[in-house]
Amino acid sequence: MKNQFIGTSLDVDDGKVTLTDYMGSDLSVVNAARVSFGKTKTEMDDKDVKLIKYLAAHKHMSPFRHVVFTFALEGVSEVVCRQLYKHQVGCAYTSGEFKEAATTWNEISGRYVEFDPEFHFPSEFRKQHKSNKQASLEGECVENNVMARAIYKEAIDQGFSAYKKLLELGVCKEQARMVMPVSFKNSLVWTASLEAVAHFIKLRDHEGAQLEIRNLARAIKKLIDPICPHSLDALVNSEK
Template identity: 85%
Template sequence: MNQNKLCETIDVDDGKVTLADYMGNDLSVVNAARVSFGKRKTELDEKDIKLIKYLAAHKHMSPFRHVVFSFTLEGVSEVVCRQLYKHQVGCSYTSGEFKEAATTWNEVSGRYVEFEPEFHIPELFRKQHTNNKQASNEGDAVEKNTEAQKIYMSAIENGYSAYKQLLELGVCKEQARMVMPISFKNSLVWTASLEAAVHFIKLRDHEGAQLEIRNLARAIKKLIDPICPHSIAALLDSTK
């Protein structure tokens, strides 16, 4: 993996995601596919772009797994992290076939460190979507937004206070953390193949997904798009 000038940071809600490291690009996909014929390219041309589209359209995914991205997420709520974790299974297995090294992550552990009082605080509390049972209306706040925020803050303060009291009683960190609100902020490293990253973007940058995870998916796409524009476009198009 080689660090590159393209690596940058994007703010997501009240956290941030950084493309810390990556390996490969569109040409890596092409060369992985052409190795069967003992061929290797040094520059991408129109034939290679057509090959990328063909691979994506016909679900020949192994060449896309030779490109890997490593992200650091800081100050991201555990609500978002939990949805990201699902892709360890969702991206590693498809139709019963194991896909090697699809995604992996390491996070700050509440078993080792004491959590700081840092939580995700929404600026507005959204209304439930009228047609989608799991979604909300982006930008559409409830009428009593201030009252909702007071209730939210009270729950956070009570949860963190209970956590601190348990620690003061000598309760181990791994048990005391169980009372922490799910809105607490966490930090982690997430590494994914190109295929897995695009699979995540496809599923999470969707109107049925939670807005906070949608914002993360959009940021990740913005970070990796300059590296593999043709592969990302082909993979997203093949899933329509």
């Protein structure tokens, strides 16, 4: 019987993210933690919720790595994907001589396929934040949004036109793709442990993060919250 949560999708700007598979739940976390005592439970109770909070607060993270999620991202701009890629570093763990990555991804490759003319177009162009040099003002649009959109579209059209012309000249795809604007829509599969996903949400659903990546973090949080609400809350809200 198909799990009710698998296949659930949420819109992310003009793309979407889908929970395609997962393993585990809050109960998996507490059972992993209690295996040292040779104990296993089949139902959660208040003691288990307290245990989860204790594990998160004291950075006992290995039990949270027994819950794993796989997401499919479609039509998400490369700008957003590049920020997601950074969590290979932010979510990797070292054990002795070996590095155990808690997250991985696979994406469509411009070396193998020719890109389609699909790009992310913001519904509004936000103003720069007055005090935070890296942030924008959510909900505050520049005065001439129409002009900004026209300039944006012109740059995209020129970049994609150059890409097509290079291909027509016989230039290989792996070089022609270098002129593609970073607003092109990408598709990828991302698999990560609960610990890694919570780390991503904690860092990216933050007022200092770019709004587009915040929207992705918010959507992913909604997708997994019904599966592991206690663990997610404990990990996201624990002190850094």
